[in-house]
Amino acid sequence: MSRVIVIGAGAMGLAAAYHALKRGHQVTVLEAAPEAGGMAAHFDLGGLSIERYYHFVCKADQSTFDLLAELGLGDKMRWVPTSMGYYIDGRLYPWGDPLSLLTFPKLSLIEKLRYGAMMFFSTRRNDWRSLENVSAKDWITRWCGSSGHGPRDRRR
Helix, strand or coil, rough: CCEEEEECCCCHHHHHCCCCCCCCCCCEEECCHHHHHHHCEEEEEEEEECCCCCCCCCCCCHHHHHHHCCCCHHHHHCCCCCCEEEECCCCEECCCCCHHHHHCCCHHHHHHHHHHHHHHHHHHCCCCHHHHCCCHHHHHHHHHHHCCCCCHHHCC
């Protein structure tokens, strides 16, 4: 049995600590914040729970659901309808689905096609190891081109 120190009590830190405990290690979790949760933590705004950072779980994240079930928390996941948008030039545009991409006026047809292809193929990628040393900017530029970093980054 080894002594293991996990730095950070966010979802990944707590999962790492849990798996180390299952293997018989003695685990200490260190967290700088007064509460656990990391980027998944929330704050209370008059009884309304607001997430601190943009973060989500995809319905395809089977390993997350397996861990929740193993911990007896499988029935605690709540799916809440969400929406996203871009606020540009004094107007809010919906974002996050194919129709929003197709009707978004701030990208050209080619940019929309490239962005759509990137999203389509990303959802079908099973092995992410080849991206381990690629920056997000380089990866997006490879798919979308230098002007296709997203609507908010376009220069007009």
